[in-house]
Amino acid sequence: MKMTFRWFGEDDKVTLDEIRQIPVIDGIVTALSTPPGEAWEEKDIMRLKKTINDKNLEFEVVESVPVHEDIKLGAPSRDRYIDNYTKTIKRLGKAGVKVICYNFMPVFDWMRSDLHSKNEDDSISLAYDNDIVNKLNPLNLSDDLNLPAWDKTIGKERMKELLNIYKDFTEDRFFDNLKYFLDRIIPAAEESGVKMAIHPDDPPWSIYGLPRIIGNKDNLRRFLSLYESEHNGVTFCVGSFGSTDKNNLYDMIEIAKGRIHFVHMRNVLITGEKSFRETAHPSKCGSLDMYKILKTLYDNGFDCYIRPDHGRQIWSESGNRVGYGLYDRALGAMYLYGLMEAIIKGGKE
Numbered sequence: 001m002k003m004t005f006r007w008f009g010e011d012d013k014v015t016l017d018e019i020r021q022i023p024v025i026d027g028i029v030t031a032l033s034t035p036p037g038e039a040w041e042e043k044d045i046m047r048l049k050k051t052i053n054d055k056n057l058e059f060e061v062v063e064s065v066p067v068h069e070d071i072k073l074g075a076p077s078r079d080r081y082i083d084n085y086t087k088t089i090k091r092l093g094k095a096g097v098k099v100i101c102y103n104f105m106p107v108f109d110w111m112r113s114d115l116h117s118k119n120e121d122d123s124i125s126l127a128y129d130n131d132i133v134n135k136l137n138p139l140n141l142s143d144d145l146n147l148p149a150w151d152k153t154i155g156k157e158r159m160k161e162l163l164n165i166y167k168d169f170t171e172d173r174f175f176d177n178l179k180y181f182l183d184r185i186i187p188a189a190e191e192s193g194v195k196m197a198i199h200p201d202d203p204p205w206s207i208y209g210l211p212r213i214i215g216n217k218d219n220l221r222r223f224l225s226l227y228e229s230e231h232n233g234v235t236f237c238v239g240s241f242g243s244t245d246k247n248n249l250y251d252m253i254e255i256a257k258g259r260i261h262f263v264h265m266r267n268v269l270i271t272g273e274k275s276f277r278e279t280a281h282p283s284k285c286g287s288l289d290m291y292k293i294l295k296t297l298y299d300n301g302f303d304c305y306i307r308p309d310h311g312r313q314i315w316s317e318s319g320n321r322v323g324y325g326l327y328d329r330a331l332g333a334m335y336l337y338g339l340m341e342a343i344i345k346g347g348k349e
């Protein structure tokens, strides 16, 4: 198992020098800021790799290569964007990247309703309340919320158009578009030694009537069967799947056995139906049993990349991307590493 840490590149307030001092980190998870739909240039990939390797850190996981909206829509222009995506996979494979995390969420990536929710100890967490989200106007969201993964190039007019087009989308049609994409990219991933790892919808339910299809056990099974290959795999984001108690994470791990290539570990406190808040990583802080989840992953053969996911804002840290400060994620990494060491050595000493 390799412990990784997400870094947003040179303009990230958290630096590689800081990350490398967290004693358990093997590698960096990052991406280029190339606009969605364009192929990543080989020289840019190699420069990024060198920057990371120069700090004695590995560059084996990319998060994310974004999927252009026309691919999700199944628009006639999709083939051009898929060709570019394939080029990027091949170039990343050549640079030694082993796993690419991506998602197939329409229009928005992850979503929260509150980015500054105060905890009783004065730390700050991200929170989600479906009633609040439903009251927000999706067209004005980027004025109110600034989530790091959102495609800032989608203007209000385009957003309006997209929400309209997706209104008539069935889940089946969305799955068909995903299959079309997988049929074309997975052979390239196989050739390049890269494992594709889809990130679940976060939260794992539909918002604003948009189809969101990677959120529960049945859909996970359906996704895996779209293309039977180890290279068509999953990023098991514990906090995304785990934000509803309707999901049995242990069953889901078994369903995806052998196809989980990357794990995002974070804890959430489920506060109601379709509402939750993010907490510190340890089991006692939220609704999820982190030990049992890691143990189930391990028992099902998981031996790939893992990273602490969002952290709270603590110790007066500021200026970082929401959820991606240094301190709480570093605490998370240490905790997760401790759990893993105990699980791996358990019973053997």
Ligand code: DNO
Residues within 6 Å of the ligand: 063, 064, 065, 101, 102, 103, 109, 110, 149, 199, 264, 310, 323
């Ligand atoms: C949020 C992240 C997601 C993730 C993408 C992967 O913190 O986990 O934005 O990077 O969905 O494509």
